[in-house]
Amino acid sequence: MTLVCLYILVLLTIQTVKAVNLAAGKPATQSSAHRVHTTADKAVDGNADKAYSHGSCSHTNCQDRAPWWMVDLGKVYLIKSVTIAVADSASGRMRNFRIELYNKHPNKGGMAKLCASQGPAALAHGKDRTFTCSRPTRGRFVKISKKFTSHCDALILCEVMVNGEEVVNCPFSFVRHGRSCYFYSEHKAGNWFQARDICRALGADLAIADNKEKVKFFKSALKSLGALGGRIYYLGGHAFSGQAFRWLDSNALSMGVFDDWDKATNPKDPEPNIEDELCFGMHREHYYTWHNIHCSRREQFICEKSPMWPRP
Incomplete structure (x- = not known):
């Protein structure tokens, strides 16, 4: 019985490690900001509060016709999924966007690799939505970009959680x-x-x-x-x-x-x-x-x- 409990404890420990949010506290940028308190870092502050009025969500400017948000994970990971915490008052804006991964910064020659996308149907308000990559994909930068279709079609993110694992580069002869x-x-x-x-x-x-x-x-x-x-x-x-x-x-x-x-x-x-x-x-x-x-x-x-x- 003791050995069985030990084995279960090890498995639970492994699962806990895998669930770590790689994006939490990492440097984030976005194309614009709607208010001084809706900057990109709000989406990686570790607070998944979906009440927009509480001030923990990022929000691009209403006049931004090509809104995007991006986080730098610090190094390349094998990314499996991205979870978005949708604001309770997103007003149907969380639609027509792409989640792309880059090994290098897009402005420094990085090539986009699609993880997942959302079509014209808007995500449910006040909910978490997980997007699983079509296959585990390497990337350091996670970028969410949105197609502008109407007035104030902004990108609003209360939290972006990235699930993946560290990439090991095998030494020569390994x-x-x-x-x-x-x-x-x-x-x-x-x-x-x-x-x-x-x-x-x-x-x-x-x-x-x-x-x-x-x-x-x-x-x-x-x-x-x-x-x-x-x-x-x-x-x-x-x-x-x-x-x-x-x-x-x-x-x-x-x-x-x-x-x-x-x-x-x-x-x-x-x-x-x-x-x-x-x-x-x-x-x-x-x-x-x-x-x-x-x-x-x-x-x-x-x-x-x-x-x-x-x-x-």
Whole structure:
């Protein structure tokens, strides 16, 4: 029961992280302002109050015939959706607009990539409306631009919330899989500690294999190397000074929640004592299941780099 609760807690934590609004507090600009208190920053102040009279909404000038609003996220993200908090008194103005993404500023050569659009039907007043991009798209700048069709056809935004995830640029010789990048060493390190030092020098760390999907990917990649691959690959787990095995990443799932020990292997064999430094890796001769080995052995290794690992 305890392990089940731990697993659920981890999943809830992951979902909470994903729900972070990337636009909150970021620099925002717009084509014009209706009043001194309706500037672009009002749409990223973290206040989704849709009561326009409360002063937390942006509003372009009524005479602006090409209204737009834009936020700079600070760096490129993989954007999945954009949510707009519509004012309670938008008067049918939230229509005929496009949500576009740019890697670079539009005035500095940035090319528009359409996330989503709204046609002539106006959005409901006083509601949140989420627009999911047709596919996750990279972008640093999120721009909402509106087609002017009638008098005072302004762009009014009470809050703009951007959902996405950090983009990881894989270093040279790393292989991308999902949000992570992996490096499979061709040569042996002097020991587990040296293997970790090499990974860190590459901006990564030893790989964490705390779930079934990751282990399946590692096994597939290592099997594809065939005779060119190593016999054992170090991972980022250890049992120092007689302690139980654990991952380097304290946020990884406990080995009691998920493990992939070889069925013929006792994770406590050799039995650790206070002088032992045991590490573990994936063993080719046992279908790349987990094996514990002395950290002093010369072995190959797997490095990992992702938005969550290594920890900042």
